[in-house]
Amino acid sequence: MFKLRDITKKYKDKTALRGVSLDLAPGIYGLLGPNGAGKSTLMNIITGNIPADNGCVYWEGTEIEKLGKAFRSQIGYAPQQQGLYDSFTGRRFLSYMAALKGIPGKEQKQELRRVLSYVNMEEAADRAIGTYSGGMKQRILIAQAILGSPRLIVLDEPTAGLDPKERVRVREQIKALSGDRIILVSTHVVSDIAPIADRILLIGDGAVIDQGPVEELCEKYDSENLEQVYLHIFGEEERHDPADTL
Numbered sequence: 251m252f253k254l255r256d257i258t259k260k261y262k263d264k265t266a267l268r269g270v271s272l273d274l275a276p277g278i279y280g281l282l283g284p285n286g287a288g289k290s291t292l293m294n295i296i297t298g299n300i301p302a303d304n305g306c307v308y309w310e311g312t313e314i315e316k317l318g319k320a321f322r323s324q325i326g327y328a329p330q331q332q333g334l335y336d337s338f339t340g341r342r343f344l345s346y347m348a349a350l351k352g353i354p355g356k357e358q359k360q361e362l363r364r365v366l367s368y369v370n371m372e373e374a375a376d377r378a379i380g381t382y383s384g385g386m387k388q389r390i391l392i393a394q395a396i397l398g399s400p401r402l403i404v405l406d407e408p409t410a411g412l413d414p415k416e417r418v419r420v421r422e423q424i425k426a427l428s429g430d431r432i433i434l435v436s437t438h439v440v441s442d443i444a445p446i447a448d449r450i451l452l453i454g455d456g457a458v459i460d461q462g463p464v465e466e467l468c469e470k471y472d473s474e475n476l477e478q479v480y481l482h483i484f485g486e487e488e489r490h491d492p493a494d495t496l
């Protein structure tokens with residue numbers, strides 16, 4: 251069980267998070283909200299990449315700062331940006347990440363085979379990442395995030411910039427990861443998360459505005475689907491980028 255208590259974060263005079271508290275049990279969580287809502291900031295704090303100004307993050311009852319390496323080995327994180335390591339092959343990138351994660355050398359080969367097969371990237375594994383399509387890059391990022399079978403997986407906008415076929419593929423791969431682990435997926439595109447999330451966390455202006463399973467939210471906001479809930483909460487003018495609906 252993962253807990254956040256009253257997390258706040260400011261960048262200079264810009265407030266990015268204003269007192270976020272959450273209890274996360276195993277399952278798939280969709281962090282849904284407009285650009286600038288604070289999703290990436292929240293994910294960076296959850297994974298221990300940036301410190302919060304105030305508040306605490308607990309993993310099984312202990313603050314994550316106190317756990318240090320023991321916590322880091324439990325998490326897999328795919329950040330929002332891509333384009334790093336373009337000259338590496340997929341396999342070399344994964345091998346580098348496996349080393350960073352402390353996966354023993356003798357287990358590496360088999361672990362790489364496992365994660366590459368999971369995202370259907372065996373055939374492209376020995377090509378440079380720079381030659382990959384957006385969907386392939388995203389799949390390698392997911393492969394990296396599941397190295398060592400972490401119990402907390404955080405994927406920041408894993409479907410950004412993908413074509414519709416790639417979106418469905420990545421979505422199904424995330425779905426297949428579920429089990430006895432916590433999976434957080436951020437997006438500002440409702441259709442990427444609605445079919446697979448156990449719970450939706452609606453994030454706006456640095457706060458969790460509401461949360462629940464899709465059906466519960468639809469009922470509460472008297473809406474036919476999650477898209478309507480989103481529009482009800484965030485307004486028509488906050489609709490996602492036209493590019494994302496292509």
Ligand SMILES: Nc1ncnc2c1ncn2[C@@H]1O[C@H](COP(=O)(O)OP(=O)(O)O)[C@@H](O)[C@H]1O
Binds near residue numbers: 264289
């Ligand atoms: N490194 C930073 N420096 C200054 N402001 C930032 C930084 N990162 C994010 N912000 C601001 O914090 C707010 C939340 O950003 P972010 O967490 O990236 O939102 P989201 O991922 O939901 O789009 C935005 O107003 C953004 O401009």
Ligand SMILES: [Mg+2]
Binds near residue numbers: 406407
């Ligand atoms: Mg973001």
